Amino acid sequence: MKTCIFCPTALTSETKPEHIWPNALGGRATTRGVICSECNNTFGSTIDAALASQVQDLRTLLNLSSGDKRTPPPLQEIIDKNQKFFVWPDGRIELRQKPFTIVKRDDGGFDVTIKAKDSEHVDNLIPHVAAAIGISEENLRTQLGRANAREIIQPSPQITRNIAFGGHDPLRSLAKSCLILWNRSGQDSAIKESPFDAVKVFVTNGDKTFLSNKIKLDGRPIPGADILANKFGPIFNLIFIKSDRNGKILAYVGNYNTAYWRIVIADSGGMPNRSVGLVSNPLNPNNWSYLPDFGFDLDISWLETPVIDESSRNPGDSIGTALKDHTEKQREQHIHEMLIDTFRECQISEGSVITEEAIARFSRRFAQWLLRIKTDRPLSNEEINSLISLNKG
Structure with a gap:
């Protein structure tokens, strides 16, 4: 045996x-x-x-x-106590934060702050916020339509790793x-x-x-x-x-x-x-x-005769080539996702005419991503209502 x-x-x-x-x-x-x-x-x-x-x-x-066939775990990068980034294997970089906070006022009302990564995320959060407050989704959307909102886009941090x-x-x-x-x-x-x-x-x-x-x-x-x-x-x-x-x-x-x-x-x-x-x-x-x-x-x-000869082979060449290929695929995927998000926000479906608003919004988003520009601007009432009414009804 x-x-x-x-x-x-x-x-x-x-x-x-x-x-x-x-x-x-x-x-x-x-x-x-x-x-x-x-x-x-x-x-x-x-x-x-x-x-x-x-x-x-x-x-x-x-x-x-x-x-x-299990996927690898995400990388975690903590910038400070308020910012924790997750880098997922498919290239997505996610800022981990509370998606919404609710503070009850002395008059019985509520102050609600929603932090979302895109319009679809906002739409997914609304039912949870409404349930936490105890009001209908329709009522919450109506109130959010009169609220103040800002679009903040910031570049992800440069994340480096030493691999031994x-x-x-x-x-x-x-x-x-x-x-x-x-x-x-x-x-x-x-x-x-x-x-x-x-x-x-x-x-x-x-x-x-x-x-x-x-x-x-x-x-x-x-x-x-x-x-x-x-x-x-x-x-x-x-x-x-x-x-x-x-x-x-x-x-x-x-x-x-x-x-x-x-x-x-x-x-x-x-x-x-x-x-x-x-x-x-x-x-x-x-x-x-x-x-x-x-x-x-x-x-x-x-x-029988192993030697260290750094001049004859760069041990990083193979990984560098693989990383370059993988990064290029991630870039293409990210640009595609930005385009899909823009079409969704502008309610453009397959076969529809691409509007000037959609072109301008995508161009701005692409330039901000490419140049790693941080932006912080108020949203107009029209933009807010478009955002919170994305899948209403």
């Missing part, structure tokens, strides 16, 4: 499937034949969580879903992925024996000596990287493991085609002259494959 490679627990049909490449990084391939459910849970809440946390901001910026790769616990997670892949592929049935003791101790308990001596950052261009990029996109994830004729096993692992490490899985005693790999596309987690395939291979002599 098979047992967990990290403990004596037997593996059965009830064993929880383990992602070979971490789920948070878009991993889809799983196996039940390597790690028990308890170890799976322990690693998931510790070293896998450390790796996921490290790349969380990048996932949001590029809208990278997990292997099980590597570190003790995230690299433990990557080393675990290498062990799972090597064992899952049937390349070495003796993975519980002494040649693998050092890497297993590193994965389970951590080991700074192993980190220093057996794991090396590699900055060289990858031979055949263009083959993988053509098939799996510019920011592919890669694990490639190979053994020499003496059974020395070396792994080459990297996330988002940006940072790569060479890990010594075993100094000797492994199954000789074998190779296995896994490559995936985080932009489309369904696009993945085991290796070797597609004509991709790495020589054992190349794996």
Whole structure:
């Protein structure tokens, strides 16, 4: 009977499937034949969580879903105690604030303040405000039509993030992925024996000596990287493991085609002259494959000599290209949404003539967004009534 490679627990049909490449990084391939459910849970809440946390901001910026198709969390940027911005994976930037406040006056009336992001938001809030006050929507719309209102448009803040790769616990997670892949592929049935003791101790308990001596950052261009990029996109994830004729096993692992490490899985005693790999596309987690395939291979002599050579490869190139493409799509989507909002406000439907008012309103909105201009102007009674009567009746 098979047992967990990290403990004596037997593996059965009830064993929880383990992602070979971490789920948070878009991993889809799983196996039940390597790690028990308890170890799976322990690693998931510790070293896998450390790796996921490290790349969380990048996932949001590029809208990278997990292997099980969950969307990444939003970024939060707190400007001051009164302004908290959320950056959503689709590029929307949302100012989090109370949408309305109600203050009861001494005369029994109410002062109502509504803060909405667009006309549709106003219309959605009106039923809630009316219910909170205890009056009809029609009555509230009538009163709002006589109120003062302002349109305030302010540019979103410049939000920056420093993204780092590597570190003790995230690299433990990557080393675990290498062990799972090597064992899952049937390349070495003796993975519980002494040649693998050092890497297993590193994965389970951590080991700074192993980190220093057996794991090396590699900055060289990858031979055949263009083959993988053509098939799996510019920011592919890669694990490639190979053994020499003496059974020395070396792994080459990297996330988002940006940072790569060479890990010594075993100094000797492994199954000789074998190779296995896994490559995936985080932009489309369904696009993945085991290796070797597609004509991709790495020589054992190349794996033996990792070097840092910043002049030969810019680790930010792949992510920079992906961010540029994603940002352009977000810009197009935002312009489309501004156009739709303008047509809705001006009550222009498909087939209708576009009015001069709609053109002027869209032009003003587009210029303010493009030039990042803050505006604050009073709304006319006509604009207010158009706003609060958007879907009336």
